[in-house]
Amino acid sequence: MRARPAAVTYDAGTGVLLLDTPRTSYAAYVGRADDIPIHTYWGPPITAEDAAHLATSTAERLAAEWECFRSPANRHEEYPLDGGLQFGRAALSVEFPGSVRAVEWRLARHEITAEPGRQELTLWFEARHQELTVALHYRVHDDSDVIDRWVVVRNDSATEAVDVHRLDSAAWVTPEQPRHRMTHLTGRWAAETQLRRTDLADGHFVLESRRGITSHHANPWFAIDDGTATEESGRVYSATLHWSGSWRLLAQRELDEPAQVLFGWGHEGFGPRRLEPGEVLQTPVSSGLFSADGFGAMSHAWHEYALRHVLPNGGEQRPVLFNSWEATGFDVDEAGQLALARKAADLGCELFVLDDGWFGRRSDDRAGLGDWWVNTDRFPGGLKPLIDEVHALGMGFGLWIEPEMVNPDSDLYRAHPEWTYHHAGREPHTMRHQLVLNLARPDVAEWVFGELDALLSANDIQFVKWDMNRPFADTGWPERPDRQGRLWLDHVTGVYGVIDALRRKHPGVAFEACSGGGGRVDFGIMARTDQFWPSDNTDALDRRYIQHGFSHLYPVRTMSCWVTDVPAFINKRRVPLTYRFHVAMAGVLGIGGDLNAWTAEETEEARRLIAQYKEIRHIVQHGRLHRLGEPGRSASAVQYVTADLSESAVLVYQEAQQYDSAPAPIRLRGLAPEGRYRLTGGAVLSGALLMNHGITPRLTGDYASTLIRLELLA
Numbered sequence: 001m002r003a004r005p006a007a008v009t010y011d012a013g014t015g016v017l018l019l020d021t022p023r024t025s026y027a028a029y030v031g032r033a034d035d036i037p038i039h040t041y042w043g044p045p046i047t048a049e050d051a052a053h054l055a056t057s058t059a060e061r062l063a064a065e066w067e068c069f070r071s072p073a074n075r076h077e078e079y080p081l082d083g084g085l086q087f088g089r090a091a092l093s094v095e096f097p098g099s100v101r102a103v104e105w106r107l108a109r110h111e112i113t114a115e116p117g118r119q120e121l122t123l124w125f126e127a128r129h130q131e132l133t134v135a136l137h138y139r140v141h142d143d144s145d146v147i148d149r150w151v152v153v154r155n156d157s158a159t160e161a162v163d164v165h166r167l168d169s170a171a172w173v174t175p176e177q178p179r180h181r182m183t184h185l186t187g188r189w190a191a192e193t194q195l196r197r198t199d200l201a202d203g204h205f206v207l208e209s210r211r212g213i214t215s216h217h218a219n220p221w222f223a224i225d226d227g228t229a230t231e232e233s234g235r236v237y238s239a240t241l242h243w244s245g246s247w248r249l250l251a252q253r254e255l256d257e258p259a260q261v262l263f264g265w266g267h268e269g270f271g272p273r274r275l276e277p278g279e280v281l282q283t284p285v286s287s288g289l290f291s292a293d294g295f296g297a298m299s300h301a302w303h304e305y306a307l308r309h310v311l312p313n314g315g316e317q318r319p320v321l322f323n324s325w326e327a328t329g330f331d332v333d334e335a336g337q338l339a340l341a342r343k344a345a346d347l348g349c350e351l352f353v354l355d356d357g358w359f360g361r362r363s364d365d366r367a368g369l370g371d372w373w374v375n376t377d378r379f380p381g382g383l384k385p386l387i388d389e390v391h392a393l394g395m396g397f398g399l400w401i402e403p404e405m406v407n408p409d410s411d412l413y414r415a416h417p418e419w420t421y422h423h424a425g426r427e428p429h430t431m432r433h434q435l436v437l438n439l440a441r442p443d444v445a446e447w448v449f450g451e452l453d454a455l456l457s458a459n460d461i462q463f464v465k466w467d468m469n470r471p472f473a474d475t476g477w478p479e480r481p482d483r484q485g486r487l488w489l490d491h492v493t494g495v496y497g498v499i500d501a502l503r504r505k506h507p508g509v510a511f512e513a514c515s516g517g518g519g520r521v522d523f524g525i526m527a528r529t530d531q532f533w534p535s536d537n538t539d540a541l542d543r544r545y546i547q548h549g550f551s552h553l554y555p556v557r558t559m560s561c562w563v564t565d566v567p568a569f570i571n572k573r574r575v576p577l578t579y580r581f582h583v584a585m586a587g588v589l590g591i592g593g594d595l596n597a598w599t600a601e602e603t604e605e606a607r608r609l610i611a612q613y614k615e616i617r618h619i620v621q622h623g624r625l626h627r628l629g630e631p632g633r634s635a636s637a638v639q640y641v642t643a644d645l646s647e648s649a650v651l652v653y654q655e656a657q658q659y660d661s662a663p664a665p666i667r668l669r670g671l672a673p674e675g676r677y678r679l680t681g682g683a684v685l686s687g688a689l690l691m692n693h694g695i696t697p698r699l700t701g702d703y704a705s706t707l708i709r710l711e712l713l714a
């Protein structure tokens with residue numbers, strides 16, 4: 001397919017908009033009568049002439065199909081409004097003085113701006129009967145088929161506030177087709193990012209988080225196909241939301257209509273976000289992608305977009321880390337951590353992360369959160385002696401913190417109980433013995449920044465694991481009832497503000513986003529962190545499913561994976577060390593086991609595999625990922641190929657041996673067909689053979705695994 005630079009056009013005469021990305025086009029037109037933009041096309045490239053034709057033919061079709069009881073634009077709206085002849089769920093719902101909710105608007109103007117590598121189209125609408133401006137933004141990139149959309153509203157009244165009940169980032173319309181199969185990610189704690197597929201029925205399908213964080217239970221992403229797409233073929237429409245708080249995705253369909261997916265932040269039913277006179281409110285970005293070549297190509301496009309346009313340092317290679325959590329739990333002290341650090345360095349680890357337990361009066365999860373002073377019973381000389389030694393061992397130093405939290409048993413809570421979310425006169429509900437700090441309060445956000453800034457200024461720290469271990473509840477701020485409706489949004493922007501300010505002041509510090517594992521995995525937090533902790537579940541078999549789902553949207557470069565001890569704490573499963581390594585080597589490798597308990601053979605094996613990982617990490621972290629089969633059935637693999645197709649690494653797994661069968665050949669992908677590749681073991685085979693016949697791994701028994709490397713010969 002031809003690749004071309006991105007372009008946006010808007011024809012003010014016909015109202016036709018056309019967004020061109022390198023391999024796709026997206027078209028709509030602004031309806032004549034009511035200025036509602038109507039979606040017409042999303043798919044492989046079309047011309048401006050085609051887009052103009054679609055505007056006329058769609059308008060004619062919608063008019064011809066019109067009948068009583070049905071709206072003229074049924075589910076074709078680019079951004080459905082509350083009011084008028086629109087009967088579905090609205091993307092924008094604003095309550096004006098006098099309890100009027102209907103927004104009727106007119107297109108005031110459009111604007112096209114270009115920066116190197118990207119172009120933006122903004123359609124400015126003005127409410128006809130009230131003083132409100134709404135801007136629909138579209139952005140396209142020269143190097144990606146992802147389209148970014150977001151919305152800005154401004155209350156133009158000098159005197160009167162309005163209440164925003166719903167403000168989605170976008171409505172994504174996928175074409176009318178016999179089936180609308182939705183692929184999405186579900187889960188729970190220790191079982192995040194489980195891939196699910198379900199047909200959309202006529203009616204509504206809702207995925208959301210009502211927990212204040214992105215959540216373990218659903219991830220803000222979907223893909224819709226007609227039920228026939230595979231990894232390698234088929235048309236797939238997908239979208240995500242760059243937001244780390246409560247969110248909602250609502251797919252709505254009526255008989256014979258397209259699927260229209262509203263995607264945005266917010267916390268349904270909680271109360272409106274008041275917009276004061278003159279105030280401007282901007283939604284997070286929702287990004288959408290059409291892929292003509294199945295789920296594999298879809299993931300490649302998302303990964304490339306994330307590395308180029310979302311991650312702050314997408315081009316960087318992540319170090320092999322050691323984390324103390326599963327080894328020592330809360331039982332941390334200088335001598336114990338030093339002993340682990342020496343062993344970690346000897347294995348080849350490059351970053352040593354001291355997890356929970358180093359601060360306040362924290363000896364279990366009942367106390368200490370909020371008291372970010374070093375516990376001198378455990379670290380008598382502060383953290384410096386440990387940090388110095390870690391550095392002397394050639395590793396970076398990382399620290400765990402949970403800045404949005406407080407235990408009632410802490411100096412912070414005793415001094416400032418009013419800093420937590422609570423309702424007047426009611427006992428707040430603790431979870432894991434902790435309460436959420438109200439980061440919507442500027443003074444609290446400032447305090448958090450001050451504490452972390454002091455910590456990072458006083459200590460030579462290279463990495464922060466930012467955790468968040470409970471959802472919101474009792475989400476009130478009794479002294480400011482006027483701010484009640486915006487707490488859920490302001491908390492997230494408060495967190496973003498603190499991390500952004502820390503990054504500016506401490507540019508050498510990398511951040512890991514963690515929320516009891518994968519409770520805060522999304523493009524919003526990805527834009528200001530360096531990697532995710534996808535799950536507290538480190539059992540290698542469970543991890544394969546979690547990593548499989550995760551990889552549909554999120555790049556391998558962000559997926560932190562540890563090798564831990566057996567039996568796994570979560571399910572008591574025992575699997576071989578090599579299999580554990582091979583699963584963790586499929587992402588950003590880390591070690592989380594108690595190295596004191598490792599035998600000499602295990603240590604030797606670990607040293608060998610860490611060294612091997614360092615040889616392939618540029619392929620794994622920055623190559624193109626191909627999912628060769630799914631975990632759990634017969635042998636399956638994940639394959640990584642460098643952009644120039646010269647190197648590939650394949651991790652093959654067999655979870656369970658069936659009878660005496662040997663694994664069937666596994667067809668590789670993404671190689672140069674004419675190229676000659678040398679494989680681990682010495683065989684030289686053509687890319688064509690490797691892709692059309694495959695490799696036949698020699699795996700015997702349960703939890704067998706192997707790493708095969710391929711190198712293109714000149």
Ligand code: GLA
Binds near residue numbers: 325355400467517536
């Ligand atoms: C959360 C994290 C773990 C660990 C603990 C510490 O559960 O996900 O990795 O840091 O907190 O309390």
